[in-house]
Amino acid sequence: MIEIENLYKEFDGVPVLKGISTTFEKGKTNMIIGQSGSGKTVLLKCLLGLHTPEKGIISFDGRIHTELGIKERRQLRQEIGMVFQGGALFDSLTIEENILFPLKMFANKPKSEMLDRVNIVLNRVNLENVNKKYPAELSGGMQKRVAIARAIVMNPKYLFCDEPNSGLDPRTATVIDNLIQEITKEYQIITIINSHDMNSVMEIGEKIVFLQNGVNAWEGSNEEIFKTENEAVVDFVYSSNLFKKVRETYLSKTK
Amino acid sequence: MNYLKHIGKYFLMLRQVFRKPQKWSVFRELFFREVEDLGLKSLGIIMFISFFVGGVVAIQTAMNIDSPFIPKYLIGFATKRGIILEFAPTFMSIILAGKVGSYITSSMGTMRVTEQIDALEVMGINSLNYLVLPKILAALFFYPLLILLSMFLGIIGGYFAGVITDLFFSEDYIYGIQLDFDPYFIKYALTKTVVFAFVITTIPAYHGFYVKGGSLEVGRASTKAVVWTSIVIILLNYFLTQMILG
Ligand SMILES: Nc1ncnc2c1ncn2[C@@H]1O[C@H](COP(=O)(O)OP(=O)(O)OP(=O)(O)O)[C@@H](O)[C@H]1O
Numbered sequence: 001m002i003e004i005e006n007l008y009k010e011f012d013g014v015p016v017l018k019g020i021s022t023t024f025e026k027g028k029t030n031m032i033i034g035q036s037g038s039g040k041t042v043l044l045k046c047l048l049g050l051h052t053p054e055k056g057i058i059s060f061d062g063r064i065h066t067e068l069g070i071k072e073r074r075q076l077r078q079e080i081g082m083v084f085q086g087g088a089l090f091d092s093l094t095i096e097e098n099i100l101f102p103l104k105m106f107a108n109k110p111k112s113e114m115l116d117r118v119n120i121v122l123n124r125v126n127l128e129n130v131n132k133k134y135p136a137e138l139s140g141g142m143q144k145r146v147a148i149a150r151a152i153v154m155n156p157k158y159l160f161c162d163e164p165n166s167g168l169d170p171r172t173a174t175v176i177d178n179l180i181q182e183i184t185k186e187y188q189i190i191t192i193i194n195s196h197d198m199n200s201v202m203e204i205g206e207k208i209v210f211l212q213n214g215v216n217a218w219e220g221s222n223e224e225i226f227k228t229e230n231e232a233v234v235d236f237v238y239s240s241n242l243f244k245k246v247r248e249t250y251l252s253k254t255k
Numbered sequence: 256m257n258y259l260k261h262i263g264k265y266f267l268m269l270r271q272v273f274r275k276p277q278k279w280s281v282f283r284e285l286f287f288r289e290v291e292d293l294g295l296k297s298l299g300i301i302m303f304i305s306f307f308v309g310g311v312v313a314i315q316t317a318m319n320i321d322s323p324f325i326p327k328y329l330i331g332f333a334t335k336r337g338i339i340l341e342f343a344p345t346f347m348s349i350i351l352a353g354k355v356g357s358y359i360t361s362s363m364g365t366m367r368v369t370e371q372i373d374a375l376e377v378m379g380i381n382s383l384n385y386l387v388l389p390k391i392l393a394a395l396f397f398y399p400l401l402i403l404l405s406m407f408l409g410i411i412g413g414y415f416a417g418v419i420t421d422l423f424f425s426e427d428y429i430y431g432i433q434l435d436f437d438p439y440f441i442k443y444a445l446t447k448t449v450v451f452a453f454v455i456t457t458i459p460a461y462h463g464f465y466v467k468g469g470s471l472e473v474g475r476a477s478t479k480a481v482v483w484t485s486i487v488i489i490l491l492n493y494f495l496t497q498m499i500l501g
């Protein structure tokens with residue numbers, strides 16, 4: 001379990017996170033939602049240790065971030081798979097080398113075995129015949145999928161995805177969502193997804209944390225998000241007419 | 256005050272750089288890639304410039320000591336000295352600062368702003384060690400060779416200048432360059448080269464690694480890196496010359 005307690009982070013005196021406390025459980029797809037600029041990426045980067053929060057405690061299965069030395073932190077990071085908002089693929093390496101990269105650094109396996117693993121994860125994200133291409137030669141959506149493949153190639157214990165399906169067509173987006181959920185269930189990992197795609201929230205949001213004004217203004221499941229009376233959540237989630245209708249239908253059915 | 260902060264941060268960076276590589280096989284691969292990117296790819300320009308600058312040095316020397324009382328072989332002698340002591344090590348290092356320095360800053364800066372450095376860190380990789388150490392070692396290994404080649408070509412360039420312009424006899428020139436050969440000067444020049452190689456890789460790496468913002472800032476950082484690398488080379492050249500030869 002990942003536990004966050006009273007997390008506070010500011011940039012040059014401007015607070016972004018103002019005391020967030022929540023937990024993320026194993027085997028569940030946790031989602032962080034909130035408006036653009038609400039601090040979703042900052043929160044993930046605090047978890048990753050890329051930002052140092054001014055206050056608060058982050059604990060990964062009992063390992064508290066402030067108590068870890070450089071070595072232990074690197075060890076912990078090797079257990080994390082991360083999909084960055086922009087993909088962050090190494091553009092001087094081919095797709096195959098990108099995914100091979102963490103294996104080459106940390107797994108002591110014969111090359112053929114590692115290449116097999118690369119092909120397995122590429123298959124899982126529905127990519128074929130891209131092994132020898134460079135990131136710049138792929139579409140944005142394909143790059144995203146490569147980033148996911150690279151994040152899961154080491155069988156991480158923790159999987160963080162910063163908007164994994166922004167820029168994808170609805171069909172691929174759903175495939176990616178389901179893929180992330182399957183991996184979460186299959187390996188019983190802790191998954192945290194940043195998103196403002198309401199479709200994914202409805203599909204796979206088992207625990208949803210709504211960020212607003214630097215705090216987690218609301219928490220619940222995708223079932224509960226239909227029923228909630230919390231104005232800010234309703235305002236944010238149901239700003240689209242389509243979801244408004246979905247909600248109305250849902251509420252009238254359950255009554 | 257601000258300068259002190261940067262200098263401090265630079266040395267803190269070096270502490271992260273000089274760690275044992277996390278995986279030797281990967282390090283070896285990176286090292287050879289950097290030898291190619293930072294060294295072999297500069298071979299052409301260094302050869303080109305060395306040859307012609309050597310020619311110019313010889314012509315200028317010949318025109319300046321146009322006196323019947325000064326023996327002509329001194330042209331070869333002075334050209335050799337000038338090239339070995341200054342033109343090859345310092346001048347070529349400035350050229351490399353421009354070419355290699357901007358390449359290092361922009362490639363690392365781009366990695367920073369597109370979160371590739373974050374991605375390395377998240378994987379548990381010491382990104383400074385991974386990115387910068389192979390560059391430093393590749394330069395320390397390759398630049399002395401490059402500068403030796405530059406000396407050689409510079410002196411040859413001087414010879415051809417004489418042949419073409421008829422300003423001096425090639426026999427005199429050849430006699431002059433063999434005169435009073437002192438390996439100590441080569442050692443001095445290569446010591447400078449090694450120090451400059453370190454500067455040429457680390458200062459641009461510093462500017463690239465700590466870029467904040469987007470592609471505009473990467474461009475600015477590259478310019479700054481080249482300027483600062485050149486300034487530091489010139490200053491160090493002065494102090495090293497005083498220390499070693501003075
Ligand atoms: N490195 C930084 N330095 C200064 N301010 C930052 C930095 N990173 C983020 N911020 C600020 O923190 C706030 C939250 O940014 P963040 O990137 O977390 O938003 P987000 O919720 O991920 O938005 P989006 O959905 O658009 O990705 C923004 O106001 C941003 O300007």
Ligand SMILES: [Mg+2]
Binds near residue numbers: 040162
């Ligand atoms: Mg974001």
